[in-house]
Amino acid sequence: MYAERVLSGMRPTGRLHLGHYHGVLKNWVKLQEEYPCLFFVADWHALTTNYDTPHIIEESVWEMLIDWLAAGVDPSQATLFIQSRVPEHAELHLLLSMMCPLGWLERVPTYKDQQEKLSSKDLSTYGFLGYPLLQSADILIYRADKVPVGEDQVPHVEITREVARRFNHLYGREPGFEDNAREAVKKLGSKRARLYLDLRTRFQQEGETAALEQAHALLEEAQNLNMGDRERLYGYLEGSSKMILVEPDALLTDAARMPGLDGAKMSKSYGNTIFLREDPDSVTKKIRTMQTDPARVRRTDPGDPEKCPVWQFHQIYSDQATCAWVQQGCRSAGIGCLECKQPVVDAVLKEQAVMRERAQPYVDDPSLVRNILADGCERARKLAQETMRDVREAMGLLYS
Ligand code: TRP
Ligand code: SF4
Numbered sequence: 001m002y003a004e005r006v007l008s009g010m011r012p013t014g015r016l017h018l019g020h021y022h023g024v025l026k027n028w029v030k031l032q033e034e035y036p037c038l039f040f041v042a043d044w045h046a047l048t049t050n051y052d053t054p055h056i057i058e059e060s061v062w063e064m065l066i067d068w069l070a071a072g073v074d075p076s077q078a079t080l081f082i083q084s085r086v087p088e089h090a091e092l093h094l095l096l097s098m099m100c101p102l103g104w105l106e107r108v109p110t111y112k113d114q115q116e117k118l119s120s121k122d123l124s125t126y127g128f129l130g131y132p133l134l135q136s137a138d139i140l141i142y143r144a145d146k147v148p149v150g151e152d153q154v155p156h157v158e159i160t161r162e163v164a165r166r167f168n169h170l171y172g173r174e175p176g177f178e179d180n181a182r183e184a185v186k187k188l189g190s191k192r193a194r195l196y197l198d199l200r201t202r203f204q205q206e207g208e209t210a211a212l213e214q215a216h217a218l219l220e221e222a223q224n225l226n227m228g229d230r231e232r233l234y235g236y237l238e239g240s241s242k243m244i245l246v247e248p249d250a251l252l253t254d255a256a257r258m259p260g261l262d263g264a265k266m267s268k269s270y271g272n273t274i275f276l277r278e279d280p281d282s283v284t285k286k287i288r289t290m291q292t293d294p295a296r297v298r299r300t301d302p303g304d305p306e307k308c309p310v311w312q313f314h315q316i317y318s319d320q321a322t323c324a325w326v327q328q329g330c331r332s333a334g335i336g337c338l339e340c341k342q343p344v345v346d347a348v349l350k351e352q353a354v355m356r357e358r359a360q361p362y363v364d365d366p367s368l369v370r371n372i373l374a375d376g377c378e379r380a381r382k383l384a385q386e387t388m389r390d391v392r393e394a395m396g397l398l399y400s
Contacts, residue, residue: 004035004036004145004146005035005036005037005038005142005143005144005145005146006031006035006036006037006038006144006145006146006147006148006251007037007038007039007040007138007139007142007144007146007147007248008024008028008037008038008039008040008147008148008149009039009040009041009042009045009083009135009138010024010039010040010041010042010064011042011043011045011046012041012042012043012046012057012060012061012063012064013046013050013056013057013060013268014056014060014063014268015060015063015064015067015275015276015277016063016064016067016068016071016275016276017266017268017273017274017275017276018258018266018273018274018275018276018348019258019260019265019266019267019273020067020276021071021258021276022258022316023150023253023257023258024148024150024253025067025068025071025072025073026071027148027253028068028071028073028078028148029071029072029073029074031148031251032073032074032077032078033077035146036079037077037078037079038078038079038081038142038144038380038383039068039073039078039079039080039081040080040081040082040083040086040138040380041061041064041065041081041082041083042083042135042138043057043061043082043083043084044083044084044089044090044134045083045131045134045135046060047127048125048127048128048130048131048134049114049118049121049123049128051125051127052121061082062366062369065080065362065369065372065373066277066359066362066363066369067276067277067359068080069358069359069362069369069372070276070277070355070356070358070359071276071355071358072355072358075372075375075376079376079379079380080372080373080376081373081376081377081379081380081381082373082377083138085373085377085381086141086377086380086381086384088141088381088384088385088387088388089134089137089138089141089384090137091388092137092140092141092384092387092388092391093130093133093134093136093137095391095395096133096136096137096140096163096167097130097133099163099166099167099170100133100136100163100166102129104159104162104163105129105130105132105133105159106129108132108155108156108159109155110131110132110152110155110156111128111129111131111132114128115128132155132156132159132160133159133163135156135160136156136159136160136163136164139157139160139248140160140163140164140167140245140246140248140387141383141384141387141388142380142383142384142387143245143246143383143387144246144248145246145248145249146248146249146251147160147248147249147250147251148250148251148252148253149250149251149252150252150253151252153250154250154252157248157249157250158250160247160248161247161248163245164245164246164247164248165247167244167245168235168241168242168243168244168245169239169241171244171391171394171395172231172235172241172242172243172244172394173240173241173242174241174242177232177235177236177240177241177242178240180229180232181232181233181235181236183229184225184229184232184233184236185197185233185236187224187225187229188218188222188225188233192218192222195218196215196218196219196233199211199212199214199215199218199237200215200236200237203215203237203238204237204238212237212238215237216234216237219233219234227390228242231243231244231390242394244390244391244394245387245391258316259309259312259313259316260272260273260309261273261274261286261287261290261291261309262290262291262309263291263308263309263312274286274287274348276352276355277352277355277356277359278352280349280352283345283348283349283352284345284349287310287313287341287344287345287348288338288341288345290309290310290341291308291309292308292309292310292337292340293305293307293308293330294307295307296330296333296337299333299336300333301333302330302331302332302333303330303331303333303337304330304331305326305327305330305331308330310337310340310341310344311326311330313344313348314326314343314344317343317344317347317348317351318343318344318347322343326340
């Protein structure tokens with residue numbers, strides 16, 4: 001029930017570029033081999049800022065899914081779905097909104113930042129303020145332990161932890177919890193029970209997180225526990241309430257920061273992108289006209305790779321020998337800039353050829369993508385419904 005689970009979402013706001021690939025998708029592809037992964041299209045999140053242009057979101061959803069598949073996200077390993085097709089996210093968001101203090105949301109740094117950055121839009125909306133709480137619902141509803149995100153999203157995972165803690169504290173309390181928990185410990189069998197209590201002490205008295213993790217593993221393996229006892233034992237490790245919602249951890253990727261064509265961060269709003277599935281001629285042209293070290297006016301002027309965005313591309317795409325060739329050739333004016341760019345052109349085209357090939361069947365037959373989605377949505381929904389059952393029960397909303 002609490003097997004390590006990875007969850008991440010992406011807002012559908014247009015075609016993906018190499019920045020998304022090197023910064024996010026490559027990491028997803030790696031994670032899907034190591035963990036059960038859920039990756040979803042955060043269409044409701046896109047609506048919080050693009051509520052006035054919903055048709056763009058609709059188009060982007062399918063393009064983005066094809067981009068994911070092109071990058072190697074594998075629907076036979078990971079579960080792919082669309083947020084709005086699992087309406088339980090909205091129900092959990094609503095229930096969490098009852099107990100989430102306004103101050104927590106107002107304090108999230110992206111709230112003010114984005115309002116200032118997107119000042120042409122009216123973002124003093126109810127939905128936009130609630131953005132991080134919706135994200136909390138996305139995460140908590142799958143009891144995800146690990147959430148791969150960029151640095152800017154870490155505060156959202158933090159607030160998710162606080163929300164989970166508050167929820168468990170408010171609704172995980174039951175009369176006689178201590179007694180029930182001690183009874184549940186006995187059900188582990190004497191050897192496991194001793195180990196469990198020992199780990200619990202080590203965590204509570206010494207703050208050893210390794211002990212906590214080991215105890216979680218122990219509970220995962222324990223066969224003869226019902227769900228209520230399991231939640232009690234998870235909660236008993238840390239305090240005096242059942243653990244209904246699981247506190248997630250952010251999984252920060254140390255992905256290379258993908259430079260754009262001008263050396264600044266690659267971003268659609270800077271117009272310095274190469275799209276994931278861009279036409280080869282267009283890619284070639286973009287790289288060939290990329291700016292270089294401004295000091296190299298003539299072919300005979302020596303240059304400095306540190307002042308050139310092409311060098312940043314080499315650092316991502318070229319092997320050591322090629323990098324040495326660039327360093328030496330640039331500083332001695334031994335090579336020309338077009339010559340220097342050619343290995344980058346070749347490497348990007350090679351990377352993209354694989355992606356275009358993977359995407360082709362889905363481009364030819366969009367029903368394939370729809371089937372993958374139908375499948376993923378159904379799987380995700382089952383998991384979400386399990387959690388919602390526990391949440392409703394804890395809040396007294398089962399009426400059975
Ligand atoms: N807010 C994230 C972003 O802008 C997208 C997102 C929505 C997300 N829900 C999530 C990411 C849940 C991780 C987990 O990138
Ligand atoms: Fe940049 Fe290469 Fe030209 Fe040097 S030779 S300025 S690294 S493109």
